[in-house]
Amino acid sequence: MKPKEKFDFFHDERVRSVFYQALIAAAVGWFVWSLVSNTAQNLEARGMHTGFGFLNVAAGFDSSFKLISNEAGVGTYGRIFFIGALNTLYVSALAIILSTMLGFFIGVMRLSSNWLVSKVALAYVEIFRNTPLLIQIIFWYIGVFSLLPRVKSSIDLSGGAEVLLLNNRGLYMPWPIPGDLLWLTGVAASIAVIAVVAFRRWAKNRQDKTGQTYPTFIVSAALLILLPGVVYFMTGMPLDWDIPKLEGFNFVGGASLPPSFMALLFALTIYHASYTAEMVRAGILSVNKGQHEAAKSLGLSNNRSMSLVIIPQAMPAIIPPMISNCMTTIKNSSLAIAIGYPDLVSLFMQTSLNQAGYAIELVCMTMAFYMVVSLIISWLMNIYNKRVQLVER
């Protein structure tokens, strides 16, 4: 006799699942509804306005550091949002590039066969990973970049040429002014790049077929330097430099970076380099030791076995954590608010919020910016992961 399948209403998995979900949906629905109704009531009681119309209203203040021009009382809040977003991305991008370079360097030091060098790298990593970033940022700002000499006695970083100057108002540097025929140099540079790509492809094909190698590095370097260089000199060096000049109490001309920017850049670079270093180390160690030995037994030199065998295999392990480290760098750049660098949070969530109100809109827009950036980054990461997986057998 077959056992009869009995439908037990209270102990059926599907019934329970529907019941729990209905419960969750009801709780969330009630929560959201009460938030919305409370907010509406509060907004009305306080006479606050809502809506995104304020973005077209002129803001009564200006950012102390900006990449696009703006004027207090003319530029709108929408423009302030863009200035802040650009400032955030600018400092984060520089910090990501520099911290990746420094991190690779420290990571390689960590794997050095020299005991002392690897211990120094370990000390670096432990010290900077175990202290709060905010303290480091404030330390660089108050303890280093604010204590620099005054404008009159600036430190000359270019060794007497007086073009790269550092003082307590920031870093002053020359800025290029393109001449009429500079576009020809640009065209030459692009032609050189295309030629290098074509040449490399040809050389690789040739190596695959015949086994003969070409000195690709020297040829491409020569192409990249010589072709634009020759055109540049032939057109009569159409590039001027705007050099900072001391006029009165301050420098005029050139480009400058404020101390808060420098402090933030230094702190972010040093802090995140310690994380990058550990990722690089873990990635290289994750490659099987046999791979190293096989490369050596093939007769590859240390450098070639590193660049042809080890690094390509370590990359899939290094890149994903590194990309999330980039995201953390962008998020951590919001600590700029503590030292007055006008990033998105400081300009939009603090100054604009104090000036204009519109708390909900401002907070949501700022958060949305970071969410969009993080979505783009995780999208890039997924593309990369797919590519790496395809390579695998």
Add this chain to the structure above:
Amino acid sequence: MAIVKAVKTSALPAPLSETSVVGWMKKNLFNSVFNSLLTFVTLYIIFMVVKAVWVWGIADAVWVADNRRECFSINPDGACWAGIFAWVDNIFYGRYPREELWRINLGIFSLFIWLLPLWLPRVKAKISIGLTAVFLYPFLAGYLFAGGDKGIFMQIMFTAAIVCLAANTIHSIIGVLIGRSLPEFLPFLLGQKNVNEKNRRNIFLGVLALGFILVYVWQMNWNLEGVSWTKWGGLFLTFVVAGIGIASALPGGIILALGRRSEMPIARALSISIIELFRSVPLITVLFMATTMFPLFMPEGFVLNKLTQVIIAVCLFSACYMAETVRGGLQTIPRGQFEGGHTIGLGYWQTMGLIIMPQALKNMIPNIVGNFISLLKDTTLVSIIGLFDVLNMLRAIGKDRTWLGLHIEPLVFGAMMFFLICFAMSKYSRHLEVKLSTGHKH
């Protein structure tokens, strides 16, 4: 003709290059020309850095002075640690009333007493001790720190916490001395030898109830002086915020992680959106959201103070980060473990609680502690929105009239303090990982 030795030749000592200091140095520091050069350059750099730090921080430093001017007149090149000493109470306790400091110290001491048995090998029932610490200690500490008029709820919880702490302590002492648990020992104390499980439990509960009544009557007669949260500050406040964040991160993270892996679409969608929302924005924006938007969310007449807003924000933030760590741990558990659990008749919660979670969390100990460390470091952000945490206290030293301009020393002191705590935590997590590993990992 063969030469046969009747006696075994004794082994030669290991070559000098393996055992002596010089041999070690030759192998690890001077194994090539380039490495030797590198060693000397590194030694020189280390020497310069250590010398500079030594001269500034110790040799030329001023340890005793009344104000910054005096520091300067004694030695302008060294650090002025005298300012730190003068402010040490402020750094640790903020502006908490000085005559009430014993309450903070007692709170910290009772936490220490509560958690100490977890490290004693002979004590039994460690899980109950840990759970009571998580659920009852906050009431004891909360009342000690805040004081004021106890409501009826607070009276009950405060009493329960004290009874529980006393029971835990006696239990641990008995455990260390004779290796028994308190419920086993109580009947013995009453002169009854052969008591069954049920009676033993009843006696234990009876004693607890008696203790509860006694403590309740005792605590009815007095109240501690109320200390407003605006007076909380310093490292104490940092620990309160970070401690609540840490304590709620794990339960919150587990719930969110289970929701994300659940087969119910609504629960999954909800968990994913909460986790991704809070993980993709910086903590400072969450804190600003808490201070600017929470007041709008509340029903009229209901006001949350700033500290509560910040703590809610930190809890949400840390739970979302923990959720991803827990999910990573859950992914390391093979399917067979779930199926094995179901096969022996365990339901969802029993499988999770008894089989999956212990393994998943154990695999993730370094990451979980890493999360705790970053939470502790991130707690310094509350200074930006105006709470007087340790960082704000440290920065206030340079604004004090007697120590005007003393900025670097407090920051260095704060950095060292955080370094010691975080470094010790990460080292301990490595130790715990080795101790708890069952050898399944390769």
